[in-house]
Amino acid sequence: xxxxxxxxxxxxxxxxxxxxxxxxxxxxxxxxxxxxxxxxxxxxxxxxxxxxxxxxxxxxxxxxxxxxxxxxxxxxxxxxxxxxxxxxxxxxxxxxxxxxxxxxxxxxxxxxxxxxxxxxxxxxxxxxxxxxxxxxxxxxxxxxxxxxxxxxxxxxxxxxxxxxxxxxxxxxxxxxxxxxxxxxxxxxxxxxxxxxxxxxxxxxxxxxxxxxxxxxxxxxxxxxxxxxxxxxxxxxxxxxxxxxxxxxxxxxxxxxxxxxxxxxxxxxxxxxxxxxxxxxxxxxxxxxxxxxxxxxxxxxxxxxxxxxxxxxxxxxxxxxxxxxxxxxxxxxxxxxxxxxxxxxxxxxxxxxxxxxxxxxxxxxxxxxxxxxxxxxxxxxxxxxxxxxxxxxxxxxxxxxxxxxxxxxxxxxxxxxxxxxxxxxxxx
Ligand code: GCU
Numbered sequence: 137x138x139x140x141x142x143x144x145x146x147x148x149x150x151x152x153x154x155x156x157x158x159x160x161x162x163x164x165x166x167x168x169x170x171x172x173x174x175x176x177x178x179x180x181x182x183x184x185x186x187x188x189x190x191x192x193x194x195x196x197x198x199x200x201x202x203x204x205x206x207x208x209x210x211x212x213x214x215x216x217x218x219x220x221x222x223x224x225x226x227x228x229x230x231x232x233x234x235x236x237x238x239x240x241x242x243x244x245x246x247x248x249x250x251x252x253x254x255x256x257x258x259x260x261x262x263x264x265x266x267x268x269x270x271x272x273x274x275x276x277x278x279x280x281x282x283x284x285x286x287x288x289x290x291x292x293x294x295x296x297x298x299x300x301x302x303x304x305x306x307x308x309x310x311x312x313x314x315x316x317x318x319x320x321x322x323x324x325x326x327x328x329x330x331x332x333x334x335x336x337x338x339x340x341x342x343x344x345x346x347x348x349x350x351x352x353x354x355x356x357x358x359x360x361x362x363x364x365x366x367x368x369x370x371x372x373x374x375x376x377x378x379x380x381x382x383x384x385x386x387x388x389x390x391x392x393x394x395x396x397x398x399x400x401x402x403x404x405x406x407x408x409x410x411x412x413x414x415x416x417x418x419x420x421x422x423x424x425x426x427x428x429x430x431x432x433x434x435x436x437x438x439x440x441x442x443x444x445x446x447x448x449x450x451x452x453x454x455x456x457x458x459x460x461x462x463x464x465x466x467x468x469x470x471x472x473x474x475x476x477x478x479x480x481x482x483x484x485x486x487x488x489x490x491x492x493x494x495x496x497x498x499x500x501x502x503x504x505x506x507x508x509x510x511x512x513x514x515x516x517x518x519x520x521x522x523x524x525x526x527x528x529x530x531x532x533x534x535x536x537x538x539x540x541x542x543x544x545x546x547x548x549x550x551x552x553x554x555x556x557x558x559x560x561x562x563x
Pocket of ligand 1: 404
């Protein structure tokens with residue numbers, strides 16, 4: 137098609153705006169980051185300084201946790217009274233003899249309906265017992281983590297009809313499709329076990345997923361108080377079930393439940409941070425490219441913003457979080473305080489340089505700003521002032537790296553997590 141010069145000149149200002157303006161709801165321009173002051177994790181709600189670890193543990197930690205519950209993620213219910221575990225398969229010679237594979241189901245009732253979270257566990261065959269372990273949710277079913285034909289094929293609803301899924305169900309073609317994100321053999325060779333589960337077993341990841349998830353069946357909170365749907369969120373539901381998996385791991389003598397490192401990527405990184413903050417049994421928490429509503433500071437409004445995430449993924453956060461869309465300064469907390477809730481337990485925040493949507497710099501600044509709480513415990517955080525160069529891990533009790541490449545989980549990321557776990561688990 138030929139465009140006359142006259143039409144082209146009329147369209148030009150419009151085309152220029154399209155080329156230069158940020159798409160609605162996010163910003164990629166550091167110069168447009170608003171001025172802000174971060175809330176101080178070491179000042180109580182009443183404005184009193186928090187200067188001892190006992191003040192932190194007794195008062196301030198709970199205050200911050202409540203803020204996240206009320207303003208962002210919502211509540212989590214307590215441990216169900218009738219929680220059962222069923223071993224559904226055992227293989228002493230999995231992965232060509234390198235691993236022991238267990239598949240277990242965590243079973244509980246919600247409003248009379250049975251719920252099951254299916255957990256795949258690999259343990260190093262020749263390692264000393266009990267083994268320390270990484271745990272993390274997968275996006276596409278346990279069978280996607282490795283091509284091992286012995287892994288049960290998930291029967292749950294799948295979000296995307298890709299990677300072998302058809303009509304929102306897994307098929308055999310989806311086996312092993314996420315294996316590049318799960319270097320099972322490397323993890324085992326380093327002496328760690330791996331436990332993974334599909335987050336969709338708890339609640340399908342879409343705005344109406346609660347109808348088929350535990351939020352519509354589980355009606356009381358931690359203190360036995362009534363729990364309405366809008367009081368919690370999909371992220372709270374998913375994070376709560378991670379704690380139920382730990383309930384199982386604590387019963388398994390092959391596993392060192394005092395050395396559990398919780399890992400999560402992207403939305404599942406947000407979920408891991410909330411789980412690690414809520415449940416101190418996670419000895420290490422790892423956030424991989426978790427971005428907005430995860431490790432990145434909300435007040436920077438860089439990359440994905442609170443407004444954008446609330447619009448696209450309303451079910452992830454509670455109802456109250458919606459009032460902070462475009463109004464981040466009114467938040468009683470910011471995400472550095474979520475990281476601080478891990479203190480004094482080690483925590484790792486990882487970014488990828490091309491993953492601007494997740495605001496790598498905002499993730500770093502958040503990790504750094506959690507440092508004073510670790511300082512209270514005499515522990516060093518990221519240990520640097522500026523975001524480190526690409527592929528240069530830093531930090532002591534707060535680990536951080538920005539990797540080359542985009543939004544993903546790579547062998548490089550795992551290498552850092554294994555090194556970090558070795559260091560903190562004294563291996
Ligand atoms: C979207 C979303 C992010 C999220 C990511 C993911 O990009 O905007 O907040 O982290 O999906 O989970 O893959």
